[in-house]
Structures are given as C-alpha cells and as structure tokens.
Amino acid sequence: xxxxxxxxxxxxxxxxxxxxxxxxxxxxxxxxxxxxxxxxxxxxxxxxxxxxxxxxxxxxxxxxxxxxxxxxxxxxxxxxxxxxxxxxxxxxxxxxxxxxxxxxxxxxxxxxxxxxxxxxxxxxxxxxxxxxxxxxxxxxxxxx
Amino acid sequence: xxxxxxxxxxxxxxxxxxxxxxxxxxxxxxxxxxxxxxxxxxxxxxxxxxxxxxxxxxxxxxxxxxxxxxxxxxxxxxxxxxxxxxxxxxxxxxxxxxxxxxxxxxxxxxxxxxxxxxxxxxxxxxxxxxxxxxxxxxxxxxxx
DNA sequence: AGTTAACAGTTGATTATGTAACTAACAATA
DNA sequence: TATTGTTAGTTACATAATCAACTGTTAACT
Numbered sequence: 001x002x003x004x005x006x007x008x009x010x011x012x013x014x015x016x017x018x019x020x021x022x023x024x025x026x027x028x029x030x031x032x033x034x035x036x037x038x039x040x041x042x043x044x045x046x047x048x049x050x051x052x053x054x055x056x057x058x059x060x061x062x063x064x065x066x067x068x069x070x071x072x073x074x075x076x077x078x079x080x081x082x083x084x085x086x087x088x089x090x091x092x093x094x095x096x097x098x099x100x101x102x103x104x105x106x107x108x109x110x111x112x113x114x115x116x117x118x119x120x121x122x123x124x125x126x127x128x129x130x131x132x133x134x135x136x137x138x139x140x141x142x143x144x
Numbered sequence: 145x146x147x148x149x150x151x152x153x154x155x156x157x158x159x160x161x162x163x164x165x166x167x168x169x170x171x172x173x174x175x176x177x178x179x180x181x182x183x184x185x186x187x188x189x190x191x192x193x194x195x196x197x198x199x200x201x202x203x204x205x206x207x208x209x210x211x212x213x214x215x216x217x218x219x220x221x222x223x224x225x226x227x228x229x230x231x232x233x234x235x236x237x238x239x240x241x242x243x244x245x246x247x248x249x250x251x252x253x254x255x256x257x258x259x260x261x262x263x264x265x266x267x268x269x270x271x272x273x274x275x276x277x278x279x280x281x282x283x284x285x286x287x288x
Numbered sequence: 289a290g291t292t293a294a295c296a297g298t299t300g301a302t303t304a305t306g307t308a309a310c311t312a313a314c315a316a317t318a
Numbered sequence: 319t320a321t322t323g324t325t326a327g328t329t330a331c332a333t334a335a336t337c338a339a340c341t342g343t344t345a346a347c348t
Binding site: 069 | 343
C-alpha cells in the first residue's frame with residue numbers, strides 16, 4: 001500500500017509529539033474549564049506550587065519555557081490573584097513570585113487531579129515498563 | 145528544598161511534552177533553515193512522500209491534525225511548488241494531493257536526515273528499551 | 289568614575305493556531 | 319425533484335506563540 005517504507009510512527013520526534021498531545025488533551029480540558037487558564041499558566045502555577053517562592057528566570061531554567069511566555073503567564077496569574085510579585089531588595093531587577101491563598105488552592109486542586117490522571121495513564125503498563133519509559137523520556141528531554 | 149513533593153518530571157503529559165520538544169528541536173531547525181517550512185508543512189510533506197497521492201482528509205485521519213492546519217499547509221506547499229492539487233472526477237469536493245519533483249526531492253532529503261537523526265536518538269538505548277518505549281508511546285498516542 | 293557588557297523582565301509586531309461559520313458538492317429519502 | 323443531512327475543504331475572527339527590540343538594573347573592566 002505504501003509508496004515509501006519510511007515509518008513516521010517510528011520517528012521519535014513525531015511519535016513523542018503524538019503521545020504528548022493525546023495524553024494531555026483531557027487534562028488540558030480540566031484546567032481550562034475549571035480555571036480558564038492556559039498550558040503556560042498551568043505550568044507556572046505548578047512550579048510555584050511545588051517549589052514555592054521563585055523568580056521568572058528560575059521557572060524558565062527549570063521548565064525551558066521562553067521568558068516572554070512566562071512573563072505573560074505571570075501577568076495573567078497576577079490578574080487572577082493567583083500569585084504575588086515582590087521586588088528583590090538586593091537586586092531590583094529580580095522579582096520573587098509566590099502563590100496567593102487562592103493560587104495555592106487552585107494548585108492543590110489541580111495537583112490532585114493530575115495525580116489521579118497520571119495514575120490512569122500509568123494503568124496498562126507494568127512497573128518495569130513505566131520505569132523504562134520514564135528513564136527514556138527524561139534522557140530524551142535532556143534531564144537525564 | 146521543595147515545598148511540595150509532587151514531581152512534575154513524573155507527570156506524563158509534562159514529561160512527554162518536554163521530551164517531544166527537546167527531541168524535535170534540532171530537526172526542526174534543519175527543515176526550517178533548509179526549506180523554510182513549518183512543522184505542519186513538514187508533516188504533510190512526509191505523508192505524501194510516504195503514502196503517495198492522498199487527499200487532505202486522509203492526511204487528517206492519519207495524522208490527527210486539524211483540517212484547517214492541513215488546509216493552510218497545503219496552500220503553502222502549493223505556493224512553493226512542492227505539491228499539486230487535482231480535483232477528483234467522480235466527487236468534485238475531493239482534491240488529490242501529490243508531490244511535485246521538487247517536493248519529492250525535498251522529502252527524500254529530509255527523510256534521509258530524519259533517519260540519521262532518529263538513529264542518533266536511539267543511541268543510548270538498548271533494543272529492549274527502544275521496544276518498550278515505542279510500544280508505550282504508541283499506546284499513549286492512541287495508536288495502540 | 290566612566291564605559292561596556294550582561295541580565296531580568298516587558299512590550300510590540302508578526303506569525304501561527306483554534307473555533308466556528310461558511311461554500312460547494314454529494315447522498316438519502318420522501 | 320424538493321428537503322434534509324453529510325462531507326471536503328476554506329475562510330474569518332479571536333487568541334496565542336514567537337522574535338526582536340526595548341527598559342531598567344547590576345557587574346566587570348579600564
């Protein structure tokens with residue numbers, strides 16, 4: 001049937017992208033419907049929820065998101081009163097970001113959902129398969 | 145160091161996305177620099193290169209890309225003379241897409257690069273690890 | 289001190305994407 | 319042959335991502 005036997009499904013960048021999109025679809029719907037936030041905003045929220053007080057640059061280093069994305073996500077989350085910004089005393093270029101009570105609540109809510117969601121994705125794989133998968137993905141993501 | 149022990153690196157949608165982005169970065173640079181095309185266009189090009197003559201809908205079914213994306217990618221590729229469109233005689237809604245000689249050449253060039261590139265990504269994993277990885281990704285991508 | 293470079297973060301212009309509404313063609317049924 | 323529904327593909331509008339240029343601040347070097 002095929003004209004050329006190159007297999008897109010074995011081309012890792014393509015396959016990874018398909019898996020990433022498919023697997024994030026339902027979760028995306030949840031944070032969108034429930035809080036009206038975007039993927040970028042969700043990520044910033046989670047970084048602050050997990051690591052506590054951080055600067056935009058630190059979030060950028062960890063997440064590899066571009067700084068303009070982060071800047072705009074921070075703006076949105078500030079408008080929604082999910083985080084507060086505080087200038088650093090020593091270095092006035094730097095801003096420390098921290099979740100508000102409302103931001104914390106949203107984070108914990110979504111975190112709970114993420115855990116359940118993640119558990120569902122894990123189903124269907126053995127422990128060993130999951131281990132191999134995680135190690136491989138971390139390596140591919142450059143966090144090996 | 146952490147405030148909350150939820151691990152983003154174990155949250156599959158996030159981890160998959162990181163791996164997908166990181167792993168496609170260098171390849172993306174190549175098709176962008178060399179042919180000035182986008183990811184969507186690259187995908188359409190590959191579908192036609194692999195399967196030969198196809199319609200936009202068929203590409204959509206296989207790739208799960210949205211039809212508007214495909215429509216615009218086809219326009220761009222047509223402008224660049226990488227493909228030709230031909231109305232179906234029996235059903236005049238349908239358009240058959242086919243690569244031109246130039247499109248074929250671009251496909252073969254990129255296909256070769258993709259193969260080498262994919263091989264490099266595979267390095268560092270054992271055969272068994274790669275097998276598990278591919279099976280898992282296919283399942284997650286809904287192509288189980 | 290004065291100049292230059294580097295850095296944190298923002299903004300603006302361009303480009304890409306998603307959603308919904310649309311056109312044109314075909315199919316099914318009455 | 320009307321009517322209604324469905325399909326292939328496009329377009330318009332609103333939203334989001336990207337890139338480069340920008341402000342304000344600190345660091346480094348002379």
